[in-house]
Amino acid sequence: MAAMASYPTTPDHDHVSAFFLALADLVGVRQTAPTSDADAVLACELAYDRALINLSLQIGVDTGPEHFVVPERERERLQKALVEALPALQEVIFPPES
DSSP: OOOOOOSTTTTHHHHHHHHHHHHHHHHHHHHOOOOOOOOHHHHHHHHHHHHHHHHHHHHHHOGGGGGSSHHHHHHHHHHHHHHHGGGGGGHHOOOOOO
16 A cells, blocks of 8 residues: 655645544534534534644644634635645535535
């Protein structure tokens, strides 16, 4: 199996895994507890934002907690940047409508 190139735009597996897990948790909690458990939703959103920030920094996108004044806008910007850098994430981040 070929090793991934080690240059700044290649994220390490730990950051990618953390991102996938945080995204799955966020989607799951939003589906099961959209209004009844606001604390769980907030916790998952924060975990997702952290994973999103870490993965974005790994690929060279300038971000950090200070950019989250309007969280939805920064999430969308980072998600688009991730898809641009890693096209395989398109359907994971922006799943096609069923």
